[in-house]
Amino acid sequence: MKKLSFMLTLIAVLLLAACGGGSSDSSSGSGGQTEDGKQIVTFWHSMGGAGQDALNSIVEDFNASQDKIEVVAEYQGTYDESLTKFNAVAGTDSAPTMIQTFEIGTMSMINSGNIKPIQDLIDEDGYDMSGLEENIVNYYSLDGKFYSMPFNSSTPVMYYNKDAFAAAGLDHENPPATFEEIEEVSKKIGEANDGMKGFALQAYGWLWEQLLANQGALLLNNDNGRTGTPTEIGWTEEEGKSILNWVKRMVDDGTFANYGTNGDNMIAGFLAGDVAMFLQSSASARDVIDSADFEVGIAFLPHPGDKERQGVVIGGASLWMIDGKPEEETKAAWEFMKYLQTPEVQGKWHVGTGYFAINPEAYETDIVKEAWEEMPQLKVTVEQLQSTKSSYATQGALMDMLPEGRKIMETALETIYNGGDVDEAYETAVKQFNEAIETANRARGE
Amino acid sequence: MSMTSPIIETNESYLKKVEKVHKQNRIKSLLKGLLFLLPSIILFGVFVFYPLFRTIYLSFFLTDAKGATTVFVGWEHYVNMFTDPIFLKSIKNTFLFVIYTVPVTVIISLFLAVIANEKLKGIGFFRTIFSSTMGVSVAAASVFWLYLFNPTMGLLNEFLQMFELDPIGWLTDPKWALISVAVTTIWMNVGFTFLILLGGLQSIDSSLYESADIEGSSYFYKLRRITIPLLSPTLFFVITVSIINSFQTFGQIDILTQGGPANETNLIVYSIYREAFVNYQFGSASAQAVVLFIIILIMTAIQFKVGERRVHYQ
Structure with a gap:
């Protein structure tokens, strides 16, 4: 009997320990440099399945294309889950350099006070955002100011x-x-x-x-x-x-x-x-x-039937720069954001997933033209967006x-x-x- | 007279001294005891008591998305909760869920434990099989059942179609969703419950059975008069733990139904999670958590009051 009650107590203790454990996060904090002196940029994203494959290959291309920046892409679950984790680590060293968040999180990100509006970087750098899809610019600019960098958008x-x-x-x-x-x-x-x-x-x-x-x-x-x-x-x-x-x-x-x-x-x-x-x-x-x-x-x-078609709202997500990181790190993340907007990357992204290219020049690239010939369905999403009436x-x-x-x-x-x-x-x-x-x-x- | 009083005095002062020493000893042993308890007091303080008081504190406020308090609202969350149809539904469904899962789990496990307690060749194999679901994590088990329930290629609907029955929307039909989640939970919990009950059965003194055999008692008589009474402490433990576990069900809900269809499987812990981490209303989530704590506290107290009387300790 003694043995039994000991066993029961032990189990109760183990259960308590197991309940209290919760999930432990092993995700690395951001910042720092790799051994060969590259600036590390931590990038939290929510792309699963085909999107994750496409994104990883883009990140690999970027890392291989230059020798100063190393982007580490970390899948953090759905947008909801990722945002919850972010709110838990915001303001500490474990926060990522940049994070992908869905469009309806825009307002709570701005209100959170943990982000650096990318308009600051646009102005500093003299970067031109006017090349982007008009409807996207409409959604993501508030009073003419960009808070986050549009990235993956779908309808x-x-x-x-x-x-x-x-x-x-x-x-x-x-x-x-x-x-x-x-x-x-x-x-x-x-x-x-x-x-x-x-x-x-x-x-x-x-x-x-x-x-x-x-x-x-x-x-x-x-x-x-x-x-x-x-x-x-x-x-x-x-x-x-x-x-x-x-x-x-x-x-x-x-x-x-x-x-x-x-x-x-x-x-x-x-x-x-x-x-x-x-x-x-x-x-x-x-x-x-x-x-x-x-x-x-x-x-x-x-x-x-009795209403006219007005079109669709931009769905998808944008990339946010986290405030309070060392300047080199922020700069490095900005370089990566700009890389993502290039027609070649957006073309590859569009074809690999079905998200539309936020940079319309991508539709002129060979990779998109070929894919459209093979899969004309991909064009529909772009046409639907472009025929949307702005209101x-x-x-x-x-x-x-x-x-x-x-x-x-x-x-x-x-x-x-x-x-x-x-x-x-x-x-x-x-x-x-x-x-x-x-x-x-x-x-x-x- | 003058002779006796000093004696009494010495006696009194002696008693005082003794009392003093006693007191010192008591304080000493109290301090010693506290010293031994210190690690657990610190751990409980940090991981249980502080969060508990913090939760109670938060339940009187509105918060921003990070959980920082913004506006004091007093008892408002508690008042609203009991008029909120979603919360009331989640309470009702949680109780239903406990009723669906706990008795069935315990009965199945008890049956398996009794038959696995026989001394037969190769019984170890069956014991391993019966307890094997204990080794499956909630996430893995839920995904496994998710495939069985799948409306297109799920095994369960294939069976139904084999007998020319209409397929069932296991996780999308409000009549079935809670039952489906309950079945999954029972399957998951049987392993653990079985193992504990088997442990309880094995610690019953075999001489009792031998005496009963000499008297020529039947198998079921022995089961009723020896096994069940001597197993009652274990059964009591298993039932208490199962009920608490059922009240705290989360993982399988999150993976199988996410509270749907139309909040039909939105059990209380899932409702707290959603309130806090989807709606970012940490205040009302905390209020719900406090209510859950009180419910479990009352349930456990009742069990100890009612259940303990029937428990036979050896």
């Missing part, structure tokens, strides 16, 4: 299975453009392809924002937070419900495939021929085209509570997917969204 597009379209006798070069057309096509595809689901919408707050912007609706008031701090949501009931009702009708028709919040499962379902159309970031384009054993089509983001709606919203807002909308969408009531889900979501805005404003304590 949402609709992927569709051309073979399934052909089997249903539909013109696969002319994909549906409106909500109503998608409903029609979905029914026909289901009939012709042995119950294949027509359409899938991942419960993803980013897609909600894009579907709003595409009908010219604002996400937040005060012009999406561009002319003042937002105090409540910016879309109207009609605009918001148009999306939920559309999904609801497809759920009722039995043409909607529910993959919840899991984008990987959705793509797997598409590749296996379970669903014929889905919305997703163009960043997955290369992956999807390469893995599908059928013809993949890529089309513009759909919009309600507050398509400039995108700025506020620090946007990640929370996304989760709220995801819950609303999932409620509809599982047969919930549109009015109820909508009211709940709007109420929570407004409360989140209010709390965020109060928490700033101004």
Whole structure:
């Protein structure tokens, strides 16, 4: 008995120790030099899969192209995870030299006080940003000032299975453009392809924002937070419900495939021929085209039939310079940032992933021209961006509570997917969204 | 009279002296005891008590993204919490989850432990198999189950299709999601629970069984009258630890469902995580953590009050 109770105590202690352990980070602090005297730049990023391969190869090229700077790229998990880690080490020596953060983190990065606006470096260096894609400049400059360097940008597009379209006798070069057309096509595809689901919408707050912007609706008031701090949501009931009702009708028709919040499962379902159309970031384009054993089509983001298409908001991420690092280190990171903007690198990046090139000159490079001939689908994402009408709606919203807002909308969408009531889900979501805005404003304590 | 009083006096002063020495000894042994406890007091202080008080402190404030306090709000987080449908749902689902997982885990493990306690040839092999899930990390187990649950190529839906049943959205259907996560958790916890219970079974004195055999008792009589009562301290430990573990479930939720569909699997620890590290509301996250602490405290106290009476210590 003594032995047993000793064992139990031991286990209890071990359990406690295990619970308290948590994850230990082995990531190196930044700064310093390599043995052969190169300046080290630590670069935290969130690119997994094909994006990570492409990024690593770019970093290798950069390190090989000169002998003064050594960039160390470290994958830190998703943007959310990476930002959490960064907030924990901000202001200490363990903070990286530069970090990649998603577009909705823009406002909280600026408010954090841990970053050095890259406008300072642009002015010092006399660097010209006007060569960049106009819509990107619109999103990332606030009152004419750049806080971060745009890097990977994508737009949402609709992927569709051309073979399934052909089997249903539909013109696969002319994909549906409106909500109503998608409903029609979905029914026909289901009939012709042995119950294949027509359409899938991942419960993803980013897609909600894009579907709003595409009908010219604002996400937040005060012009999406561009002319003042937002105090409540910016879309109207009609605009918001148009999306939920559309999904609801497809759920009722039995043409909607529910993959919840899991984008990987959705793509797997598409590749296996379970669903014929889905919305997703163009960043997955290369992956999807390469893995599908059928013809993949890529089309513009759909919009309600009674509204004109307005275009999309820039999605993706930008690179932030961390404040308080030695000058040589910051300078070295700046060199790397500039390298990333060159047409050759952006061309390689676009072709390797499906993110569009933020430097339009990249489209003139041979590597892009060749890839476009082989995969004309990659062009769609660029065309969609360039035909976007510039307005507050398509400039995108700025506020620090946007990640929370996304989760709220995801819950609303999932409620509809599982047969919930549109009015109820909508009211709940709007109420929570407004409360989140209010709390965020109060928490700033101004 | 004059003769006795000095004696009494000496007696009193003697008693005083004795008391003094006693007191000194007590203080000495207290100091000695504290000295021995010092390492754990420091460790607990730094890693448990300080964070605990800090959490309570934070729960009265609004914070910025780094967790620095900005505005004092008093009890507001606590008041809001109990009108917040998301939080109430997460409490309800957490209790449901405990009810789904703990009894089934303990019953399955007990069954496996009893059959693995037989002295048979090659029993070591089965003991290893039964306890093997203990060696699988939460992340690995969750990814493994994620593939089984996969709507397109998951094994479970393939089985259903073999019997011409409709596929189930294991992780996307609100009716199934919590059950799916519970099944995963049971599978993961069986190994550990099994091992502890087997340890408990093996420490039961074999002479008791021998006496019962002489009396000609049946197998089930022995199980009911000897095994279960003598195993009760271990069972009690296992149940307490399982309940606490279930309340603190996080990893499998994060990997399998991320709280979805529509917050159906948003258990309380996951809800705290999301509040703090997605929404950056460290204040209300801390308030939730305090509530979780109180719930677990009460549950454990109840178990010790009710459960201990039934426990038979040898």
